[in-house]
Amino acid sequence: MKIAVGIATSGRRAVLSEMLDYLARQIRTPDAIYLCPASDDDIDLDIGLSLDLGVPVHLVHGERGLCAQRNAILDAAAGYDLISFFDDDFLPKTCFLSRAERLFTDNSDIVVATGKVLADGIHGAGLSVSEAVAILEADVGDDANEPHRSVFNAYGCNMTFRMTAILDVGARFDENLPLYGWQEDVDFCRRLPARGTIVRCPALRGVHLGHKSGRISGLRFGYSQVANPLYLVGKGTVGLRWALRLMACNVGANILGSLASQTIIDRRGRLKGNLIAISDLLLRRLRPQRILEIGSAMPKS
CATH class of the missing domain: 3.90.550.10 (Spore Coat Polysaccharide Biosynthesis Protein SpsA; Chain A)
Structure with a gap:
């Protein structure tokens, strides 16, 4: 071969x-x-x-x-x-x-x-x-x-x-x-x-190695934790149950991690990204590409 x-x-x-x-x-x-x-x-x-x-x-x-x-x-x-x-x-x-x-x-x-x-x-x-x-x-x-x-x-x-x-x-x-x-x-x-x-x-x-350089911010990653699974559901790649289970595990981990002292994993940033994505879902503007627009806060739209 x-x-x-x-x-x-x-x-x-x-x-x-x-x-x-x-x-x-x-x-x-x-x-x-x-x-x-x-x-x-x-x-x-x-x-x-x-x-x-x-x-x-x-x-x-x-x-x-x-x-x-x-x-x-x-x-x-x-x-x-x-x-x-x-x-x-x-x-x-x-x-x-x-x-x-x-x-x-x-x-x-x-x-x-x-x-x-x-x-x-x-x-x-x-x-x-x-x-x-x-x-x-x-x-x-x-x-x-x-x-x-x-x-x-x-x-x-x-x-x-x-x-x-x-x-x-x-x-x-x-x-x-x-x-x-x-x-x-x-x-x-x-x-x-x-x-x-x-x-x-x-x-x-x-x-x-799980090397931390080259990775996206906690805020952006948190947004993807909600946006990407739901996008795959819409494509028909995965089922809704699979996506909800994955999202629940990640959001739950971010909530618990946000209550503790922050470590190398930015749990508070991820949780903020989760919440922004949930808000976008309710406003019918959720899409994976939105992470390109996220800085310290979402721009007005």
Whole structure:
């Protein structure tokens, strides 16, 4: 199989360089790496040469925003059999791509696979690259031989797709989900079940740093926590019960978090964004793109 790795990046220049250096240690190296930065400042333009990756590195240009950047990568990598989308702060274990290739070769029905995240810094202050490497090197893979199982969607930090399935349905990441594109992984994956199975495979292992640079403000993220699930309901991607459960969990966590001392997670900012989105819902102007208009307060309209 020909395997491409796609990485959309924003605001994490130093972390990206370390991630790529680790990616080059794959037992089965990718046939190419496609990088799409939000701006030229997000990447060393000669990164492939400076890191001596031993893999062709292609720089792709797309509009700012995770979905638009990933679409630009899809267009550039259309000729590959598999594409693994990794977040710019995700470190895949050195056997990740070799096991992904085996998984898709042995199971022609699989169209999407996501791996086991051994540690996820998104839930706290984040992890350093050295911490992530230590976790990966200490992993003995006790459950790596467990069978894969069907899941609703892949986790956006590591998603491997069979390219023919994407091309068959003309799947695209929805650019109406701007900036961070929250829940874009769910929306994209749910385009593909008619072509095969979405699985979680314990043999595919990695660590998500959850790096805080490059993320949107708490206010904007809080707005997306309400706007994006309801938008997906309107599209028919997910059911209303799924969206309400997700929203209830997030709004509840923000309420409780707002009562405590503030940590690295801006719960009060997120709660304010939740409330603005609920207000917009009542005023019939709720849409994901409104986060582009949010500053310290919503503009009059």
